[in-house]
Amino acid sequence: MELVKEQIINFEKIGSSQLGFITVAEVQKNIPFEIKRVYWTYYTPQDVIRGGHAHKELKQFIFAVSGTIEFNTENLKGYKNTFILDSPEKGLYIPELVWRDIKFTHSAVLLCLASEIYDENDYFRDYNDFKSYRK
Numbered sequence: 025m026e027l028v029k030e031q032i033i034n035f036e037k038i039g040s041s042q043l044g045f046i047t048v049a050e051v052q053k054n055i056p057f058e059i060k061r062v063y064w065t066y067y068t069p070q071d072v073i074r075g076g077h078a079h080k081e082l083k084q085f086i087f088a089v090s091g092t093i094e095f096n097t098e099n100l101k102g103y104k105n106t107f108i109l110d111s112p113e114k115g116l117y118i119p120e121l122v123w124r125d126i127k128f129t130h131s132a133v134l135l136c137l138a139s140e141i142y143d144e145n146d147y148f149r150d151y152n153d154f155k156s157y158r159k
């Protein structure tokens with residue numbers, strides 16, 4: 025599968041409301057990169073905006089396994105988007121070079137599947153540095 029731009033993908037929701045559900049993320053099936061790192065964030069207060077960065081190389085698939093998470097994104101062409109993750113089967117694909125600001129409901133748990141190990145040098149943490157970057 026090839027994904028080129030930031031978008032929400034509806035993953036399969038296996039099960040029923042009687043028995044509960046399972047959703048699967050699997051490399052080469054519905055995840056378009058080798059997963060090198062997984063992290064999750066939680067207990068973010070409602071009034072905090074996280075993110076505030078972009079990545080040079082990193083690709084991510086992000087889920088709200090609980091609660092609701094709002095992403096405001098902007099790519100280098102200036103295209104802005106708002107994505108709402110409000111159900112565990114929705115995955116937000118974010119390729120490299122996308123700025124994001126993130127808001128959480130208090131109970132929200134963000135699960136991230138990442139294509140690279142952690143590298144602070146892969147971050148743009150300054151918006152103007154990001155916007156003036158040319159590949």
Ligand code: TYD
Nearest residue numbers: 061063065073074075076077126141142143
């Ligand atoms: P950051 O990516 O800035 O988080 P957010 O976008 O959610 O605000 O990371 C927050 C802190 O956690 C920062 O000090 C770096 C550290 N961190 C790691 O050490 N390893 C990781 O894999 C990640 C994602 C963050």
